[in-house]
Amino acid sequence: xxxxxxxxxxxxxxxxxxxxxxxxxxxxxxxxxxxxxxxxxxxxxxxxxxxxxxxxxxxxxxxxxxxxxxxxxxxxxxxxxxxxxxxxxxxxxxxxxxxxxxxxxxxxxxxxxxxxxxxxxxxxxxxxxxxxxxxxxxxxxxxxxxxxxxxxxxxxxxxxxxxxxxxxxxxxxxxxxxxxxxxxxxxxxxxxxxxxxxxxxxxxxxxxxxxxxxxxxxxxxxxxxxxxxxxxxxxxxxxxxxxxxxxxxxxxxxxxxxxxxxxxxxxxxxxxxxxxxxxxxxxxxxxxxxxxxxxxxxxxxxxxxxxxxxxxxxxxxxxxxxxxxxxxxxxxxxxxxxxxxxxxxxxxxxxxxxxxxxxxxxxxxxxxxxxxxxxxxxxxxxxxxxxxxxxxxxxxxxxxxxxxxxxxxxxxxxxxxxxxxxxxxxxxxxxxxxxxxxxxxxxxxxxxxxxxxxxxxxxxxxxxxxxxxxxxxxxxxxxxxxxxxxxxxxxxxxxxxxxxxxxxxxxxxxxxxxxxxxxxxxxxxxxxxxxxxxxxxxxxxxxxxxxxxxxxxxxxxxxxxxxxxxxxxxxxxxxxxxxxxxxxxxxxxxxxxxxxxxxxxxxxxxxxxxxxxxxxxxxxxxxxxxxxxxxxxxxxxxxxxxxxxxxxxxxxxxxxxxxxxxxxxxxxxxxxxxxxxxxxxxxxxxxxxxxxxxxxxxxxxxxxxxxxxxxxxxxxxxxxxxxxxxxxxxxxxxxxxxxxxxxxxxxxxxxxxxxxxxxxxxxxxx
Amino acid sequence: xxxxxxxxxxxxxxxxxxxxxxxxxxxxxxxxxxxxxxxxxxxxxxxxxxxxxxxxxxxxxxxxxxxxxxxxxxxxxxxxxxxxxxxxxxxxxxxxxxxxxxxxxxxxxxxxxxxxxxxxxxxxxxxxxxxxxxxxxxxxxxxxxxx
Numbered sequence: 001x002x003x004x005x006x007x008x009x010x011x012x013x014x015x016x017x018x019x020x021x022x023x024x025x026x027x028x029x030x031x032x033x034x035x036x037x038x039x040x041x042x043x044x045x046x047x048x049x050x051x052x053x054x055x056x057x058x059x060x061x062x063x064x065x066x067x068x069x070x071x072x073x074x075x076x077x078x079x080x081x082x083x084x085x086x087x088x089x090x091x092x093x094x095x096x097x098x099x100x101x102x103x104x105x106x107x108x109x110x111x112x113x114x115x116x117x118x119x120x121x122x123x124x125x126x127x128x129x130x131x132x133x134x135x136x137x138x139x140x141x142x143x144x145x146x147x148x149x150x151x152x153x154x155x156x157x158x159x160x161x162x163x164x165x166x167x168x169x170x171x172x173x174x175x176x177x178x179x180x181x182x183x184x185x186x187x188x189x190x191x192x193x194x195x196x197x198x199x200x201x202x203x204x205x206x207x208x209x210x211x212x213x214x215x216x217x218x219x220x221x222x223x224x225x226x227x228x229x230x231x232x233x234x235x236x237x238x239x240x241x242x243x244x245x246x247x248x249x250x251x252x253x254x255x256x257x258x259x260x261x262x263x264x265x266x267x268x269x270x271x272x273x274x275x276x277x278x279x280x281x282x283x284x285x286x287x288x289x290x291x292x293x294x295x296x297x298x299x300x301x302x303x304x305x306x307x308x309x310x311x312x313x314x315x316x317x318x319x320x321x322x323x324x325x326x327x328x329x330x331x332x333x334x335x336x337x338x339x340x341x342x343x344x345x346x347x348x349x350x351x352x353x354x355x356x357x358x359x360x361x362x363x364x365x366x367x368x369x370x371x372x373x374x375x376x377x378x379x380x381x382x383x384x385x386x387x388x389x390x391x392x393x394x395x396x397x398x399x400x401x402x403x404x405x406x407x408x409x410x411x412x413x414x415x416x417x418x419x420x421x422x423x424x425x426x427x428x429x430x431x432x433x434x435x436x437x438x439x440x441x442x443x444x445x446x447x448x449x450x451x452x453x454x455x456x457x458x459x460x461x462x463x464x465x466x467x468x469x470x471x472x473x474x475x476x477x478x479x480x481x482x483x484x485x486x487x488x489x490x491x492x493x494x495x496x497x498x499x500x501x502x503x504x505x506x507x508x509x510x511x512x513x514x515x516x517x518x519x520x521x522x523x524x525x526x527x528x529x530x531x532x533x534x535x536x537x538x539x540x541x542x543x544x545x546x547x548x549x550x551x552x553x554x555x556x557x558x559x560x561x562x563x564x565x566x567x568x569x570x571x572x573x574x575x576x577x578x579x580x581x582x583x584x585x586x587x588x589x590x591x592x593x594x595x596x597x598x599x600x601x602x603x604x605x606x607x608x609x610x611x612x613x614x615x616x617x618x619x620x621x622x623x624x625x626x627x628x629x630x631x632x633x634x635x636x637x638x639x640x641x642x643x644x645x646x647x648x649x650x651x652x653x654x655x656x657x658x659x660x661x662x663x664x665x666x667x668x669x670x671x672x673x674x675x676x677x678x679x680x681x682x683x684x685x686x687x688x689x690x691x692x693x694x695x696x697x698x699x700x701x702x703x704x705x706x707x708x709x710x711x712x713x714x715x716x717x718x719x720x721x722x723x724x725x726x727x728x729x730x731x732x733x734x735x736x737x738x739x740x741x742x743x744x745x746x747x748x749x750x751x752x753x754x755x756x757x758x759x760x761x762x763x764x765x766x
Numbered sequence: 767x768x769x770x771x772x773x774x775x776x777x778x779x780x781x782x783x784x785x786x787x788x789x790x791x792x793x794x795x796x797x798x799x800x801x802x803x804x805x806x807x808x809x810x811x812x813x814x815x816x817x818x819x820x821x822x823x824x825x826x827x828x829x830x831x832x833x834x835x836x837x838x839x840x841x842x843x844x845x846x847x848x849x850x851x852x853x854x855x856x857x858x859x860x861x862x863x864x865x866x867x868x869x870x871x872x873x874x875x876x877x878x879x880x881x882x883x884x885x886x887x888x889x890x891x892x893x894x895x896x897x898x899x900x901x902x903x904x905x906x907x908x909x910x911x912x913x
Binding site: 245248487534535573584589594597598 | 818
């Protein structure tokens with residue numbers, strides 16, 4: 001599989017290369033890509049004169065231009081190919097798989113020659129007789145009786161040009177009889193120097209107005225062809241950089257304008273602002289390309305792959321016109337190709353196996369792309385075998401990446417994420433297509449490099465779905481500026497969900513085992529303190545707590561910052577010099593005052609903070625995502641009870657978590673009480689009795705009406721969000737139990753506990 | 767004998783250092799630095815070099831010397847590194863000196879090993895020693911492979 005070489009590549013080494021040769025290389029490579037795609041389509045559709053004409057034209061043009069430029073081999077190979085194609089066109093040969101394969105092989109051969117020309121400016125004296133023989137064989141094997149051409153061929157052996165001839169237009173428009181045109185063309189061939197239109201006009205075969213119309217139609221075609229120009233990518237890059245600089249200068253002027261009272265100046269500034277934004281968008285658009293540019297190469301690849309694996313695959317593409325930045329398109333090319341290969345090689349089963357499982361013999365591969373939320377979403381779905389998570393788990397254990405105990409605690413969705421760990425491949429055999437154990441991890445790393453994410457869903461026997469999100473563009477992005485310790489940081493707006501401010505004394509933040517959480521509309525938000533995360537000197541207590549709610553993949557967390565400034569367009573610049581290795585920064589930018597600010601990498605911060613790290617070495621994105629779609633999520637506070645039992649309470653029942661020194665506990669008869677917020681709070685011991693007075697009791701405060709009770713537990717373990725499962729209780733168990741985090745967990749009967757504690761009954765000491 | 771070489775010289779804690787002048791892109795006065803949290807201490811921060819973001823390395827720390835006193839603003843010696851320009855923070859910049867190739871001697875053993883690793887050699891000048899930095903090592907903090 002080769003692709004059209006990027007313009008810059010040719011440019012960089014082509015100082016001595018003829019402009020004509022360069023043009024030829026670019027056009028030929030593009031043509032060959034189209035050739036592959038259309039030929040494979042043609043094979044599927046059967047007869048389609050338009051497609052056949054189009055593939056013919058590609059080879060014909062290469063032959064013509066290659067011959068003119070003196071590339072002998074190119075001429076020879078394309079000549080035989082053209083002969084074969086013209087036999088297909090006149091109907092004397094049918095497109096069989098063997099013919100298709102031979103023609104594709106010819107295209108590959110031509111590409112090889114083009115690469116050689118690109119590299120050294122000339123063809124090497126390689127041996128291309130294999131391809132030529134193969135094509136010639138097919139030519140001679142075909143029946144020789146040529147069917148009479150069923151339509152007029154203006155200028156017998158000349159290919160139709162991209163621009164239709166006047167004769168074609170006239171005949172096509174039924175204003176001229178084919179025989180008149182043929183006669184005119186014959187006249188021309190016998191030496192008549194006049195143009196076809198002139199001959200026809202002179203013979204009265206066509207009216208002057210009809211001819212004028214035909215000429216106009218032809219001119220329109222011509223205009224269409226000249227309405228686009230080729231621009232080197234390097235020039236677009238330079239332009240984008242300049243626009244970036246302009247945006248920075250604009251930001252500086254906007255800043256300056258704020259301090260200027262002059263209304264005329266303010267108006268000009270606004271104008272400048274608007275124009276800059278428009279220019280930026282316009283330049284960005286020039287760099288946008290539809291994702292279909294990548295997809296159009298897939299049918300050929302699919303055909304090759306399906307043939308070599310003996311599988312049948314049908315491709316279904318949706319949203320091929322979804323645009324994204326060219327650099328991003330380049331960046332996702334290889335990962336996407338890899339995923340498609342994976343799907344065919346490992347996902348989709350052989351036709352026999354599929355039939356045995358009651359599936360259609362040919363597998364389906366569905367590609368979907370769409371824009372949503374300022375991001376490009378790409379989905380690759382197959383209806384194949386799915387991924388055996390047990391195999392992933394066993395391999396991870398065998399490789400020592402995971403111990404059996406931890407593995408047992410992982411959910412299937414979490415296990416699935418092992419697929420992203422380097423060195424793990426579940427393929428039973430290593431094929432030459434994929435399955436060498438490098439793959440998904442590389443895909444993930446490559447996506448993360450461009451600020452994207454990869455998610456994997458798989459159902460055994462039903463198929464695999466890979467979801468990719470990538471930003472629209474990388475260069476200029478809206479960002480939120482925050483600061484801690486006088487240092488400003490930019491956060492990509494795409495990651496920002498909302499901003500929350502709370503008065504410091506509101507005690508909105510609770511600490512669970514040293515981890516801060518904030519309750520946002522009933523949801524628990526793990527908090528990360530920017531100053532602690534970045535090891536900045538701690539700032540003095542502030543009157544208000546600023547929380548930036550951020551999203552990284554499926555997860556949300558709150559970033560506590562000292563100050564939230566404003567939103568601004570920033571130009572992303574890479575961090576050089578090994579600094580990019582520091583997890584947490586995505587790059588840097590220059591702010592309105594000329595100072596440099598670092599751009600926070602939200603996914604990297606999650607990694608650094610160790611958030612959501614229930615399975616180290618495996619980044620887990622939304623393990624419960626699918627279940628959540630069916631069941632409402634409930635948050636549970638999970639804690640340890642004596643004898644290593646686990647208990648849970650719905651988090652909505654938890655008012656606060658406190659650590660209370662055992663010495664502060666007072667006794668009234670059998671009851672234990674503690675002074676808490678101006679009242680006496682009864683304590684209910686679910687824990688083992690404390691060993692010493694200085695020990696801190698872990699107390700879960702539950703508010704019942706205007707009174708509180710404290711439940712003393714051994715240890716607060718975690719907060720788990722999990723859908724409420726239908727019937728949680730196991731038959732025969734004294735307590736209702738459920739499974740949280742793959743562990744059996746007792747659900748405490750809170751009303752009963754409250755009754756117990758407010759009556760004078762003794763505490764439920766174990 | 768190798769040909770004469772030119773060195774851009776600068777002072778660090780009173781010692782005269784030299785760097786191949788071919789490597790030096792420009793010398794600019796102190797620029798406000800944006801620190802990079804979590805980076806190695808030798809990374810002093812980032813500067814804005816006419817719209818380009820350039821990391822600044824504190825050569826004193828790179829060479830294992832004492833930190834620059836608080837009041838002393840460093841000067842940027844911007845060098846060309848493989849990944850783009852890089853600023854080396856020095857105390858003060860001196861003249862460009864031309865030294866005949868043969869006059870470069872191996873660094874004396876008495877020198878701090880941390881600093882010696884980063885030196886290509888020393889050169890005796892009428893008024894003292896010029897410590898010639900290994901281009902690559904001075905930038906990366908590691909010895910270059912080719913010695």
